Amino acid sequence: MIKVTFIEPTGNTRILETPPSGDMMHLALANGVAGILGECGGTCGCGTCQVHLDEQTLKRIPPAADDEADMLSLSDYLTPASRLACQIKLTPELDGVIAKVPEVQG
Numbered sequence: 001m002i003k004v005t006f007i008e009p010t011g012n013t014r015i016l017e018t019p020p021s022g023d024m025m026h027l028a029l030a031n032g033v034a035g036i037l038g039e040c041g042g043t044c045g046c047g048t049c050q051v052h053l054d055e056q057t058l059k060r061i062p063p064a065a066d067d068e069a070d071m072l073s074l075s076d077y078l079t080p081a082s083r084l085a086c087q088i089k090l091t092p093e094l095d096g097v098i099a100k101v102p103e104v105q106g
């Protein structure tokens with residue numbers, strides 16, 4: 001099991017334990033994490049699953065691919081820590097991740 005912490009836009013913290021399979025967006029939707037919309041179903045086509053990851057995790061996981069970076073570049077909430085949750089695989093390297101959900105997706 002790996003531990004994934006989401007900080008919802010209100011500041012509410014959700015700590016989830018999950019087997020290392022699937023992706024962060026589907027984990028968030030399955031558990032009703034506020035602020036993650038996932039409108040395209042995880043095809044990197046909507047940008048409504050943005051999260052801001054903690055620095056330690058960003059160093060442990062592969063960088064955004066071109067299609068993810070292109071989609072993120074359209075966001076008003078882009079930061080150096082921005083990633084699309086649908087593109088983040090739930091691997092053992094993700095254990096302990098803290099993902100802050102922006103106030104608004106888009």
Ligand code: FES
Pocket residue numbers: 025037038039040041042043044045046047048049071084085086087
């Ligand atoms: S769910 Fe659409 S880009 Fe992630």
